[in-house]
Amino acid sequence: MTDSDTTLRSVIIWVCEGTWQATVDAALSLAPAPARFTVLHVTSRAPADTARGAYLGLLGRGGHDPGARFDEVAAEAAADLVEAAARRLGQPCERLEIQDHSERAVVAASAHADLLIVARDGDRSRLGPKSLGRATRFVVDHAACPVLLVWPDAAPDVGTMPPPPHHPHLGGR
Amino acid sequence: MLGWAVIRPRGWPEAVAAVPAAVILIAAGAIPADDAGAEARRLGPVIGFLIAILVLAHLCDDDGLFRACGAWLARSSGGRPRRLLALVFVAAAVTTAVLSLDTTVVLLTPVVFATAARLQVRSRPHVYACTHLANSASLLLPVSNLTNLLAFAASGLAFGRFAALMALPWLAVIGTEYAVFGRFFASDLGAAPRPPPDSGAEQAPLPVFTVPVFTVVVVVLTLAGFAVASAAGVSPAWAALAGAAVLAGRALARRRATPLSLLRAADLPFGLFVLGLGIVVQAVVGNGLGQALAPLVPAGTSLLALMSIAALAAALANVCNNLPAVLVLLPLTAASGSGAVLAMLLGVNIGPNLTYTGSLATLLWRRTLRRHGEVPDLGEFTRLGLLTVPAGLVIAVLALWVGLRALGG
Numbered sequence: 001m002t003d004s005d006t007t008l009r010s011v012i013i014w015v016c017e018g019t020w021q022a023t024v025d026a027a028l029s030l031a032p033a034p035a036r037f038t039v040l041h042v043t044s045r046a047p048a049d050t051a052r053g054a055y056l057g058l059l060g061r062g063g064h065d066p067g068a069r070f071d072e073v074a075a076e077a078a079a080d081l082v083e084a085a086a087r088r089l090g091q092p093c094e095r096l097e098i099q100d101h102s103e104r105a106v107v108a109a110s111a112h113a114d115l116l117i118v119a120r121d122g123d124r125s126r127l128g129p130k131s132l133g134r135a136t137r138f139v140v141d142h143a144a145c146p147v148l149l150v151w152p153d154a155a156p157d158v159g160t161m162p163p164p165p166h167h168p169h170l171g172g173r
Numbered sequence: 174m175l176g177w178a179v180i181r182p183r184g185w186p187e188a189v190a191a192v193p194a195a196v197i198l199i200a201a202g203a204i205p206a207d208d209a210g211a212e213a214r215r216l217g218p219v220i221g222f223l224i225a226i227l228v229l230a231h232l233c234d235d236d237g238l239f240r241a242c243g244a245w246l247a248r249s250s251g252g253r254p255r256r257l258l259a260l261v262f263v264a265a266a267v268t269t270a271v272l273s274l275d276t277t278v279v280l281l282t283p284v285v286f287a288t289a290a291r292l293q294v295r296s297r298p299h300v301y302a303c304t305h306l307a308n309s310a311s312l313l314l315p316v317s318n319l320t321n322l323l324a325f326a327a328s329g330l331a332f333g334r335f336a337a338l339m340a341l342p343w344l345a346v347i348g349t350e351y352a353v354f355g356r357f358f359a360s361d362l363g364a365a366p367r368p369p370p371d372s373g374a375e376q377a378p379l380p381v382f383t384v385p386v387f388t389v390v391v392v393v394l395t396l397a398g399f400a401v402a403s404a405a406g407v408s409p410a411w412a413a414l415a416g417a418a419v420l421a422g423r424a425l426a427r428r429r430a431t432p433l434s435l436l437r438a439a440d441l442p443f444g445l446f447v448l449g450l451g452i453v454v455q456a457v458v459g460n461g462l463g464q465a466l467a468p469l470v471p472a473g474t475s476l477l478a479l480m481s482i483a484a485l486a487a488a489l490a491n492v493c494n495n496l497p498a499v500l501v502l503l504p505l506t507a508a509s510g511s512g513a514v515l516a517m518l519l520g521v522n523i524g525p526n527l528t529y530t531g532s533l534a535t536l537l538w539r540r541t542l543r544r545h546g547e548v549p550d551l552g553e554f555t556r557l558g559l560l561t562v563p564a565g566l567v568i569a570v571l572a573l574w575v576g577l578r579a580l581g582g
Contacts, residue, residue: 017295018254018364046553047286047300053554054278054304057494057525066283073283077290122360133360152364 008036009114013093014106014139015041015085019119019152024088026117026150037093038113039085042105043074071099103135104142111144119152126160191449204456216451218410219322220444223273225413226316229395230276231438232420235429236388242268243284244382252292254362258354261285261299265306266347270313271396277307298358301557305350309523309565313343316399316413319447320499320521327507328514332403334580338515341576342569346523349565357557391419447496454500462501470505474512476574482506482513483570486520487562491528495521512577519569526565527558 011031013023027037052067075097082095098105110116118139123130131151132140140147199209233239242264250257264285269277282303289296311318314336315325325335355362398412424430469485471478482502489498499521506513 016364017293044297047296050300050304050554051278051282051286054282054307057308058275058278066279069283070286073287073290074296077293081293121364124363130359133364136360 008034010038010112011035011115011117012038012040012096012110012113012145013085013089013117014110014119015039015081016119016121017081019121020081020085021088022119022150022152023117024085026148027089030148030150031115031117035114037089037091038096039082039089039093040096040106040109041078041082041085041098042103043078043097043099045099048074075099103138106135106139107142107144113145115146115148116143117148117150119150121152124151124153124156126156126162127158128160128162191446191453195449195452198453198456204452204459208455208459209452212451212455213448215326216323216448218408219319219326220447222316222322222408222410222413223319223447224439224441224444225410225417226273227275227440228435228438229392229413229417229420230272230280231435232417232424232430233272233276233385233388233392234280235424236385236420237383238385238388239280239284241382241384242281243288246285246288247292248382250292250294252294254294254298254364255355257289257292257294258298258302258358258362259351261302262306262347262351265303266310266343269307269310270317270343271392273316274307274311274318277303277310282307295361295364298354298361301358301554302350302354305354305526305557305561306347308525309346309350309561310343311522312339312346312519312569314339314399315409318518318522320495321518323499324503324514324518327503328511330511330514332409333400335515336400337580338511338573338576339518341572342515342519345568345572346565349568350561353557353560353564357560387423388420391416450496451500454497458501458504463505466501467505470502470509470513472509474510474516474574474577476570478509479512479516479570479574480567482509482516483520483566486517487524487527487566488520490521490524495525512573515573516570519566519573523562523565523569527555527562 009032011027013027015023024039027035031037048067048070051070052065055065055067078097082097086093086095096109098109106116116139118136120131121133121136129137140149195209198204199206246257246260246264250260265277265281268281282300285299285303286296289299311321315321315332321335325332328335330338395412395416398415399409402409402412421430421435425432425435466485469481471481486498486502489502492498499517502517502521503514506517
């Protein structure tokens with residue numbers, strides 16, 4: 001990349017296991033072109049901490065701390081995922097791999113971006129608040145930049161929208 | 174002493190604190206030397222049994238059993254998170270029951286994590302499944318958990334009868350965990366790669382899996398040996414020893430193990446730690462704790478009594494740790510018969526899913542981690558525990574009660 005890239009819009013693509021293809025595709029079809037792309041992945045420390053905690057519960061009997069190998073395996077898997085996303089994007093991009101406890105890292109990393117692309121990752125069978133998992137909801141609620149929120153597959157039919165709440169004073173539905 | 178066991182200054186084994194503590198208590202007269210000797214004679218065979226199982230599991234790992242398990246999980250799940258979770262439940266429940274919870278935590282969990290990572294599936298539900306089932310699926314057999322081994326020796330139950338009475342609670346708890354996991358991790362499990370997997374060419378080829386047949390046969394025969402030995406009035410520890418000896422002999426002959434590696438797998442310092450802990454707990458119980466707790470342990474095996482025993486055991490396991498909890502409660506529940514002992518086991522085995530190691534140890538652990546600049550997030554673990562532990566306990570006690578009625582308590 002050259003220095004003139006700073007004049008381009010910066011677009012951060014948050015890639016997660018299972019839904020990353022949709023965010024990359026959205027970057028290609030919906031983001032301003034040309035743009036300065038960053039592929040962002042956050043590895044949660046929760047699995048390693050969980051394994052470490054369970055091991056400590058054994059009071060040290062037998063073998064080694066299984067959590068120790070987790071970081072290595074997780075970093076490798078994250079690098080593979082980011083690499084696959086970059087290849088699908090097919091354009092020069094920055095790669096950002098963060099290890100953290102929560103998706104606060106996504107909000108922090110995207111604070112000065114022109115656009116953050118996020119995929120829904122909850123219940124995808126109907127429209128509604130449950131189509132956002134905890135982490136995704138946190139990012140959507142807290143993001144300091146514009147967010148592009150996409151469905152990982154075809155969006156559910158608009159008929160799956162929950163009925164409006166019942167308001168007797170307004171004459172019901 | 175428990176604090177030491179969790180923090181382990183300079184990586185010294187737990188026994189460095191436990192054994193001197195026991196010696197000091199004996200020297201100070203807090204526990205008569207005869208009682209300490211009796212406790213040691215009681216614990217000796219139990220620890221031997223545990224060591225045989227640990228060595229057996231270690232040799233299974235050397236023979237590639239868990240690598241094969243990882244490959245099986247990857248292939249059979251086809252990368253679908255919900256299917257993977259169901260298979261992880263099966264693998265973790267069976268591993269825990271047959272080869273003890275230690276094996277699930279130390280040997281299976283990393284394999285499951287690596288499998289999820291390779292499949293590009295979110296690993297959180299699957300890793301939590303391993304750590305949860307390591308506790309809650311350790312109900313089935315005496316060998317599944319050190320707590321069971323301790324109680325088994327004291328309860329006078331035969332191996333087969335222990336398993337028959339615990340089978341229903343075991344299944345009930347696993348079912349409860351599965352139902353809760355499916356909802357709790359709905360978004361992680363729903364995040365499946367889009368069909369068709371258009372990234373197929375980008376993914377590493379799935380590993381070929383070869384089941385170490387000989388190893389599996391030895392484990393199955395060992396399992397059968399437990400029941401047969403126990404029915405014949407012989408300690409099932411001998412079956413474990415025989416199984417471990419067969420695999421060890423084969424590994425030594427093929428130069429895949431050395432006497433030193435086997436000795437390390439046997440983890441003798443841990444055995445010493447349990448011995449020391451047993452004597453220390455005995456001293457504490459003899460000097461007032463037993464009297465203080467006795468009124469809290471209800472007599473009989475009515476549903477209400479079983480519930481109270483399980484709740485008390487779970488609470489105690491969370492306050493300190495399940496190992497001392499079982500040592501304290503064993504003499505108090507043994508008087509009410511095997512039903513009460515099994516209810517106590519439900520509490521000490523399912524209870525720890527609320528706090529990893531007992532709250533005291535968890536606090537110390539958090540403090541040491543924080544000093545290193547990491548703060549473990551216990552929020553999710555605790556929320557999951559609050560959803561599974563009380564429900565699991567109630568359902569398991571009900572199942573035990575039904576089993577006791579059906580099979581005669």
